[in-house]
Amino acid sequence: MAPDALEMNALLGRVALDRDRAAFAALFTHFAPRIKAYLLRLGAPAAVAEDLAQEALLNLWRKAHLFDPAKASAATWLFTIARNLRIDAIRREKRPELDPDDFMPEAGPAADEGLAQAEDETRLRIALKDLPADQIQVVELSFFADKPHSQIAAELGIPLGTVKSRLRLAMARLKRVLGEVE
C-alpha cells in the first residue's frame, strides 16, 4: 500500500504553513513520478512529461496556501494541477477553471470534510481495484485518453452504448463509496 493519503495531506499542510522543504521533497518524491506516468499515459513525450511533472510540483509549492483539505486530498489537488498544465502546454488551450474569488453558495454543510477527503481517496482506490476489468478500463480511459467516448468505443471495438453503460455502472459504484445518496 502506498503512503497514506492523510500523511500526504499533512506534508502539504507543512509546505503551506511552514514552507517546509523536507515536506516538499517527500511530496515530490512520491508524486512527481506518478504525474510523469499520468502524462506519459496521455501520450506526452518523455521530456515534456518530465518538465510538466516538475512544473506541477513547483505549482504545489507556490499555491500551497490555496490547498483546502476540506475540498480535496493532496493527490486530487495535484491531479487537477497536472490535468490543467497538460491542457495548457500540450493542447495549447486554456482550461476554463472556476475562479476561487467568485462568490459561490455551497451545497450544504461540510462536516469533518478535512479528514473525509483523504479517507475517501483511500476508499476510492480500494473500490477502483474492485471494479470489473471492463469497467475500470473505461473509467481509466475517461481520465487518461483525452478522447470523447465515441472514439474510445471505436478503439475498443464496442458500441458507444456499451461504453456508456459500463461507465454508468462504475460511476454509480464509485459515487456510493463517496457516500452519494442516489
Add this chain to the structure above:
Amino acid sequence: MIHHHPDDELLLAYAGGAADEALGLIVATHLAYCPACRAGAAKLDAIGGSLLAGLPPAPLAAGALDAALAKLDQPFERRPRSVSQDGTPGILRSYIGGDLRDVRWRQMGPRLSYVSLFRRGAVSARLLRGTPGADSGAHSHEGQEYTVVLRGGFTDATGNYGPGDLQVMDGGTRHNVVADPGEDCINLAVTTGKLKFESLLQRIAAPLFGF
C-alpha cells in the same frame, strides 16, 4: 433554482480533461452557478486523484529533485485578484475582459445582440442578449448547441431556462427561443456547427453575423 444540468458524460469530459476549451467554458460557467454540480465535479476529480495515486511511478531523470528544490526560491507572479462588480462569473470575465456590464454588444436586429468570445474551427463561443420577448426565430443545428443562461431567462418547447441552467440541443433538433419577460436574457452559447434558420431574412442575415 437550477433545473437543467450537464449529464454525467459532460461532467466527466470536463473532469477528465477531454472537453475542449469551449465545452470546458460551458461546464465551468454552469458550475459557477450550481453547487450540486460542483460537488459532483469534485467527486470526479477525486476519482482522477485516486487513479493518479494508483499509477505505477515513472522514474524521473537523475537530479530532478535537486533541480526542483533549486527553483523554489525563484520569484513568481501571483495572479492579480479581480473581483466582479456585477456578479459575472470569474471564468467569463477572463474571456470578456471585464464584467457583463462592460460588454460592447453588436446589434443584430431590434431585440437581439451578441458578442463573439472566441472561435476554434467550427466551434464558436458567444454571448447572446435578447430584450424581453425577443424571438430567435425557428432554427436547427448542424452540430450541437450548448447554452448557459447568465441573466434573465428564456423559454422554448423543451422548457423554461433561468440563470445557471444549461440547455444542450443536438444536431438536427429544432427550436425557437423566446426571452422571458422581466430583465434582458443574457446567455453564453457554444455551437459546434452552423445554425440553420428557417426564415429567408435570417438565412440571408446569419452569415453576416458569423452564425
